[in-house]
Amino acid sequence: MAKMRLDHVGVMVKNIDMSITFYTDILGFGLKGRTLHTNGVIELAFLGFKDDQETELELIQGYNDSLPVEGKVHHFAILVSDVEAEFERLKQLNVSFVDESITTLPNGYRYFFVQGPDGERIELFQR
DSSP, rough: OOOOOOOEOOOOESOOOHHHHHHITTTOEEEEEEEEEETOOOOEEESSSOOOOOEEEEESSSOOOOOOOOOOOSSSEEEEEEEEHHHHHHHHOEEEOOOOOOOETTTSSSEEEEEOTTSSSSEEEEE
């Protein structure tokens, strides 16, 4: 079997500019590229943290404006080195928390969820 990896996660959003600002200014993503789809209606933005080999976040505006409260993806996770520090940092910003505290799983992994501008769930996760 050919070597495979997750390339990107697409999240439908209502306002791509507001979402780009949230993901870059609040969560620390970098904007890698932005383009209008060939259909002239859908706009795409690709975000990430590092290089071309990482899994990217694709924001999609114009595909469907009838999003459920939690968005079209249940959640995606961002790996962090210090989940407690991120929890405290985000508490100081205008971020909507899903969880009131950090959850620790039986295997020691720790996480909490916040919401993006369209209600999408974002998990901050430490192994």
